[in-house]
Amino acid sequence: MDNFQFYSPTEFVFGKGTENEAGRYVKKHGGSNVLLHFGEGSAVKSGLLDRVKSSLEEQGITYTELGGVKPNPRDTLVYEGIELCRSKGIDFILAVGGGSVIDSAKAIAMGVPYDGDFWDFYCGKSPEAALPVATVLTIAAAGSEGSGDSVITKEEGGLKRGAGSDLIRPRFSIMDPELTCTLPAYQTACGATDIMAHVFERYFTNTTEVEITDRLCEAVLLTMIKETPRVIADPGNYQARANIMWAGTVAHTNIVGVGREQDWNSHGIEHELSALYDCAHGAGLAVIMPAWMEFVCSHNVLRMAQAAVRVWGCEMDFERPENTAREGIARFRRFLRSIGMPINFAELGAKEEDIPALVEKFGIGDGRTGGFVELSAEDIAKIYHIAANAQI
Amino acid sequence: MDNFQFYSPTEFVFGKGTENEAGRYVKKHGGSNVLLHFGEGSAVKSGLLDRVKSSLEEQGITYTELGGVKPNPRDTLVYEGIELCRSKGIDFILAVGGGSVIDSAKAIAMGVPYDGDFWDFYCGKSPEAALPVATVLTIAAAGSEGSGDSVITKEEGGLKRGAGSDLIRPRFSIMDPELTCTLPAYQTACGATDIMAHVFERYFTNTTEVEITDRLCEAVLLTMIKETPRVIADPGNYQARANIMWAGTVAHTNIVGVGREQDWNSHGIEHELSALYDCAHGAGLAVIMPAWMEFVCSHNVLRMAQAAVRVWGCEMDFERPENTAREGIARFRRFLRSIGMPINFAELGAKEEDIPALVEKFGIGDGRTGGFVELSAEDIAKIYHIAANAQI
Numbered sequence: 006m007d008n009f010q011f012y013s014p015t016e017f018v019f020g021k022g023t024e025n026e027a028g029r030y031v032k033k034h035g036g037s038n039v040l041l042h043f044g045e046g047s048a049v050k051s052g053l054l055d056r057v058k059s060s061l062e063e064q065g066i067t068y069t070e071l072g073g074v075k076p077n078p079r080d081t082l083v084y085e086g087i088e089l090c091r092s093k094g095i096d097f098i099l100a101v102g103g104g105s106v107i108d109s110a111k112a113i114a115m116g117v118p119y120d121g122d123f124w125d126f127y128c129g130k131s132p133e134a135a136l137p138v139a140t141v142l143t144i145a146a147a148g149s150e151g152s153g154d155s156v157i158t159k160e161e162g163g164l165k166r167g168a169g170s171d172l173i174r175p176r177f178s179i180m181d182p183e184l185t186c187t188l189p190a191y192q193t194a195c196g197a198t199d200i201m202a203h204v205f206e207r208y209f210t211n212t213t214e215v216e217i218t219d220r221l222c223e224a225v226l227l228t229m230i231k232e233t234p235r236v237i238a239d240p241g242n243y244q245a246r247a248n249i250m251w252a253g254t255v256a257h258t259n260i261v262g263v264g265r266e267q268d269w270n271s272h273g274i275e276h277e278l279s280a281l282y283d284c285a286h287g288a289g290l291a292v293i294m295p296a297w298m299e300f301v302c303s304h305n306v307l308r309m310a311q312a313a314v315r316v317w318g319c320e321m322d323f324e325r326p327e328n329t330a331r332e333g334i335a336r337f338r339r340f341l342r343s344i345g346m347p348i349n350f351a352e353l354g355a356k357e358e359d360i361p362a363l364v365e366k367f368g369i370g371d372g373r374t375g376g377f378v379e380l381s382a383e384d385i386a387k388i389y390h391i392a393a394n395a396q397i
Numbered sequence: 398m399d400n401f402q403f404y405s406p407t408e409f410v411f412g413k414g415t416e417n418e419a420g421r422y423v424k425k426h427g428g429s430n431v432l433l434h435f436g437e438g439s440a441v442k443s444g445l446l447d448r449v450k451s452s453l454e455e456q457g458i459t460y461t462e463l464g465g466v467k468p469n470p471r472d473t474l475v476y477e478g479i480e481l482c483r484s485k486g487i488d489f490i491l492a493v494g495g496g497s498v499i500d501s502a503k504a505i506a507m508g509v510p511y512d513g514d515f516w517d518f519y520c521g522k523s524p525e526a527a528l529p530v531a532t533v534l535t536i537a538a539a540g541s542e543g544s545g546d547s548v549i550t551k552e553e554g555g556l557k558r559g560a561g562s563d564l565i566r567p568r569f570s571i572m573d574p575e576l577t578c579t580l581p582a583y584q585t586a587c588g589a590t591d592i593m594a595h596v597f598e599r600y601f602t603n604t605t606e607v608e609i610t611d612r613l614c615e616a617v618l619l620t621m622i623k624e625t626p627r628v629i630a631d632p633g634n635y636q637a638r639a640n641i642m643w644a645g646t647v648a649h650t651n652i653v654g655v656g657r658e659q660d661w662n663s664h665g666i667e668h669e670l671s672a673l674y675d676c677a678h679g680a681g682l683a684v685i686m687p688a689w690m691e692f693v694c695s696h697n698v699l700r701m702a703q704a705a706v707r708v709w710g711c712e713m714d715f716e717r718p719e720n721t722a723r724e725g726i727a728r729f730r731r732f733l734r735s736i737g738m739p740i741n742f743a744e745l746g747a748k749e750e751d752i753p754a755l756v757e758k759f760g761i762g763d764g765r766t767g768g769f770v771e772l773s774a775e776d777i778a779k780i781y782h783i784a785a786n787a788q789i
Contacts, residue, residue, distance in 0.1 A: 006412075006636060006639040006640065006643075007412065008411060008412025008413060008414075008415065009409075009411050009412060010408065010409065010410050010411070011408075011409040011411065012406075012407075012408040012409070013405060013406075014404075014405075014406035014408075015404075016402065016403075016404040016406075017401075017402065017403040017404070018402050019400060019401050019402070019403065019655070019656065020398075020399065020400025020401060020656070021400060022400075023400065213636075214636035214637075214639070214640065215640070216619075216620045216623055216624060216640045217616070217617070217620045217624075217640045217643050217644045217647065218643075220615075220616035220617070220619050220620050221613060221616045221617075221647070223612075223616065224609070224612035224613045224615065224616040225609070225612070225613075227608075227612050228608045228609045228612050231608055232608060232609075244398060244605075244606035245606075247398040247606070247656070248398065248606065248607070248608045248609045251398075251609050251610075251655070251656070252609045255609065255613070255652065260647065260652065263411070263643070264411065264412070264639070264643070
């Protein structure tokens with residue numbers, strides 16, 4: 006196990022009706038003049054936004070609205086948000102939505118007190134200050150409600166990049182699983198895939214002696230494997246929604262990933278897909294992640310077999326562990342198919358002939374990107390080709 | 398799953414040599430004049446205290462020392478600490494030690510800004526303020542480094558009671574597994590038992606649909622079952638120590654126990670043993686917890702069988718699930734014996750004839766204490782009798 010620092014100061018407020026507490030928690034965490042940030046309308050249509058506004062008003066908290074966040078949130082709205090916060094003297098940002106809204110809020114939060122271009126933080130610079138951010142979560146997926154991460158897409162050129170800092174960890178996150186009961190099956194499955202990917206990116210590591218985090222990762226994955234089919238079959242199943250929602254947070258605060266080298270290449274490789282085709286991130290991951298697993302399988306067959314046995318319930322083939330490892334990947338793909346996810350380029354709406362452009366945009370040139378297996382541009386092209394042609 | 402609030406704002410700094418960062422983290426978290434609280438000498442003898450002092454001095458932080466905390470920490474030293482903090486204008490308490498030292502520090506922290514008797518907080522009153530507390534942990538056991546709990550024993554009469562508040566969650570906890578490599582096997586095993594008990598107290602619940610926390614609980618238990626025998630056989634095994642140390646924290650921040658009814662009766666029933674005989678809390682739990690499990694087994698045989706199968710690796714007896722459930726308890730006892738823990742009163746140094754006095758002190762009279770199974774005084778006596786006579 007490697008040395009680590011772990012800090013997750015977010016106050017999680019979980020359960021039915023908790024969105025009505027939003028105002029009280031904003032006040033508790035020092036907010037008085039709020040930017041209410043949201044998406045393209047579902048929070049408005051469902052009446053959620055009105056309930057949140059009422060709870061702010063009850064506490065005498067003023068607010069300014071900024072809606073319109075799109076999936077794969079854009080820098081253009083972030084710039085608008087930063088200006089708005091400055092002109093209105095905003096002291097607290099409340100994101101009402103999913104990962105895209107929260108990530109956009111985090112970008113605005115870093116940008117407001119910064120003299121330069123907020124995009125600097127998405128090119129490796131660390132912020133020194135940020136407005137406090139909090140969330141009312143509406144989909145279990147990105148884990149942004151409990152993380153210090155944010156991913157933004159540059160409108161011009163479609164560059165999708167991430168930033169990270171403890172300063173943008175939400176002060177509180179209100180998580181009412183009931184709000185997710187009306188999500189369409191496809192979006193639900195995309196979220197579930199994202200959650201599982203967050204765990205797998207931590208699971209496949211070269212760090213040895215990490216039993217506690219291995220087991221915690223497996224705990225989240227086993228939960229997702231049990232609960233996701235239940236909500237696909239019965240979207241209104243509150244209990245299954247609740248298990249998935251908490252699993253999604255645990256998956257990404259990093260409590261299951263501390264002290265070990267991680268591998269975020271599947272996320273990076275996927276980002277080029279969602280940037281180019283504007284497809285859902287989770288759907289892209291469903292296509293990329295098993296392809297990546299196939300490509301890296303021989304690097305550490307016993308670790309891949311461990312996942313197959315402990316997560317997918319495969320019988321260990323002690324004479325041919327690679328068979329077990331590959332059976333685990335096959336079960337992952339069958340699982341993804343069963344919850345309605347695409348498993349190849351055609352099903353995603355991607356094109357094999359775009360692979361050179363995707364690799365080009367990934368932008369490592371002659372270099373390599375580190376992780377479980379160091380990847381060259383050629384390796385990444387191979388992974389895209391496996392993904393393009395995957396079948397069950 | 399029930400509604401819940403979860404808040405764990407402690408910054409964990411984990412790994413080799415991290416104790417040398419103590420001064421830097423005190424400064425980061427706003428401390429300038431520190432009470433350095435420790436135990437009966439091991440932190441002094443090992444040179445740890447000197448290293449911590451140097452790191453404080455390097456940051457220009459002044460400090461006052463208060464050592465002498467005993468296992469099952471006493472109210473008398475807490476009163477002394479409160480007076481000392483007031484007279485010296487202390488603004489931060491740094492506990493260097495295990496659960497006893499940390500719990501004593503938390504009691505002092507609540508007592509300093511309070512006009513009344515700090516013992517009020519151990520009789521149900523909630524504190525409104527507390528000095529900031531942080532820790533340099535020297536044993537994986539109580540989980541106090543990541544919890545908002547504290548247990549103190551009243552010298553007069555031997556009353557052992559707990560207090561809880563988010564205000565006493567440590568600001569930071571420095572956790573260097575190497576510091577635990579010199580711990581004697583018995584103390585190590587006591588700590589491991591305490592960690593496992595913290596999980597089991599959360600695991601046996603009447604709340605349904607809690608797959609995510611069930612799985613997280615199992616993750617911690619499986620880790621303990623794998624790693625504890627390794628450190629008993631090879632105390633200097635850093636990697637196994639590291640896994641146990643992080644498992645001990647995860648076991649007790651409550652991240653594995655949110656949204657579910659918990660049962661802390663084994664802890665309560667044990668407290669009377671360690672208060673009367675001054676035995677190690679973990680050793681008392683080794684005697685009590687399996688006895689409690691036997692007593693409550695028929696209440697929900699399938700939940701007990703789930704633990705047997707998922708945690709202890711028992712084969713499920715689908716015709717006779719109770720056999721599986723009881724086999725799980727038997728394996729728990731064999732595990733405890735294998736790591737050198739007592740499993741009955743004689744091995745602990747307790748006496749069956751004291752049971753009426755123990756029950757009397759538990760103090761529920763004609764009432765009942767809630768949990769997985771509500772217990773009367775008579776039930777508690779039965780559990781003590783099972784514990785008194787347990788055999789493998």
